[in-house]
Amino acid sequence: MNDPSSPSGGETAHPGRLVIISGPSGAGKSTVVKQLMKRCDVPLQLSVSATTREPRPGEIHGRDYFFLSHEEFERRRKLNDFVECKQVFSLGQWYGTLKDQVATGLNAGKWVILEIDVQGAMAVLDDPHYRPVTIFVHPGSMEELERRLRNRGTESESSLTARLETAAAEMQCLSRYQYEIINESVDNAVTEICQILMDQRKTTPCSKN
Ligand SMILES: Nc1nc2c(ncn2[C@@H]2O[C@H](COP(=O)(O)OP(=O)(O)O)[C@@H](O)[C@H]2O)c(=O)[nH]1
Numbered sequence: 001m002n003d004p005s006s007p008s009g010g011e012t013a014h015p016g017r018l019v020i021i022s023g024p025s026g027a028g029k030s031t032v033v034k035q036l037m038k039r040c041d042v043p044l045q046l047s048v049s050a051t052t053r054e055p056r057p058g059e060i061h062g063r064d065y066f067f068l069s070h071e072e073f074e075r076r077r078k079l080n081d082f083v084e085c086k087q088v089f090s091l092g093q094w095y096g097t098l099k100d101q102v103a104t105g106l107n108a109g110k111w112v113i114l115e116i117d118v119q120g121a122m123a124v125l126d127d128p129h130y131r132p133v134t135i136f137v138h139p140g141s142m143e144e145l146e147r148r149l150r151n152r153g154t155e156s157e158s159s160l161t162a163r164l165e166t167a168a169a170e171m172q173c174l175s176r177y178q179y180e181i182i183n184e185s186v187d188n189a190v191t192e193i194c195q196i197l198m199d200q201r202k203t204t205p206c207s208k209n
């Protein structure tokens with residue numbers, strides 16, 4: 001997946017860009033993005049979101065999310081620290097994209113990946129300041145989605161139900177995205193997304209430096 005248009009060893013004169021990856025909880029977004037970061041020859045940075053939900057076993061503060069109390073999240077919301085923030089599920093948990101994560105990446109010429117829900121994606125699209133590449137990832141059927149969420153073993157029955165209900169609504173927004181990826185095989189999904197980013201990079205005008 002080397003980019004022949006890259007002038008020298010990956011360091012390019014291309015400016016950074018936002019890449020939104022949305023899709024139902026359990027679609028495989030995190031799995032695909034982790035592989036994408038390793039395999040794709042585009043300078044990527046994953047934006048670490050803030051959330052009020054509890055960490056899952058193995059999740060690390062600052063790597064997977066910034067895990068904040070409701071009070072701290074609200075304080076940062078009032079300080080206008082978020083590009084967008086939403087209460088994603090009917091479980092009362094908040095999620096938000098931090099401005100400093102996005103700014104640091106874009107200023108360094110990175111393609112900054114936002115793994116965010118549909119409402120968050122629409123909020124970013126409404127802001128003329130950003131021209132994100134938008135990608136919707138789903139597993140092909142609701143039955144497969146439920147199987148993946150159950151196999152992951154991270155959700156209570158009520159959380160699982162909320163995620164499946166939200167998923168049905170999110171699928172209605174597929175047409176708002178530029179690209180649809182059906183994540184049947186992780187390898188194929190990664191290859192397809194990487195190709196999209198490399199193609200987009202060729203058409204993104206070069207910056208002055
Ligand atoms: N709007 C918004 N949604 C987010 C953000 N970070 C994560 N999400 C979304 O919140 C939902 C739940 O994420 P999470 O609790 O990690 O569950 P998972 O997607 O099943 O692993 C997913 O749809 C994420 O894409 C964010 O910063 N903003």
Ligand SMILES: Nc1ncnc2c1ncn2[C@@H]1O[C@H](COP(=O)(O)OP(=O)(O)O)[C@@H](O)[C@H]1O
Nearest residue numbers: 025026027028029030031148152183184185186
């Ligand atoms: N293509 C795939 N085929 C089968 N299982 C998958 C695939 N992609 C991801 N998974 C599994 O599905 C579950 C949900 O994936 P995850 O990356 O956590 O989804 P999301 O970030 O969209 O919530 C995980 O257990 C993961 O290992």
